[in-house]
Amino acid sequence: MLEGCKFAKQQGCAHIVIESDCREIINALQQSISRGRWHVYPMLTLIKEIQAEFTECSWSWVPITANLAGDHLARIAMSRMSPSFWVNRPPSSLIGILNKDGLPCPPQY
Template structure:
């Protein structure tokens, strides 16, 4: 199993959003990640879109057993249920994720408290503050390495 942590940062005054997805192996070491800048009408939509990005990232890495964790309870619940029960604003994102589920042997959805989602939160804020998009492999950006070490997990060499 690998874990994908996802989070979004959203600014209401501009609708600018940063989204971040971080993939870690069972030891907590970074496998890959992605952060990008976007524009959404609400924080809820940004949180749902980052799940789409995280699942797409896992699919591109041919990962088969994943746990997706995020700190937006409504989105995590919507991903684990029928699309009709999701808030109408995020139904398109839920449908995108459901269309990818056949690529996985197992996928689980977990809500985690915000303080358990530091790496994805930092990636989302980094995308928003630097106004950029970035993909990384096993070596995350230097600004995120400190968070990995603070989590007590291995950072890059």
């Protein structure tokens, strides 16, 4: 979520909706980050700081079955693939998921 917020900020987005299948994190961001787990508190603090720079930012919990693209991107992020690269040329493994969800995506290279 932190990297997604940073990326949205870099792209000049003003209105964002962040979806996650992690209900605990979404609840902490919607209510009080001090009620979240202590080991994610520093990251939640950074997310809230970036959130303040958007005109509108909302957090939404979705089940993992409805968030396959997000789950896939999180796995790729763990391998340190640059998110800025995904915009114009997403990984081929993501293109199939986006197409299945009916979302627009660039052609596969």
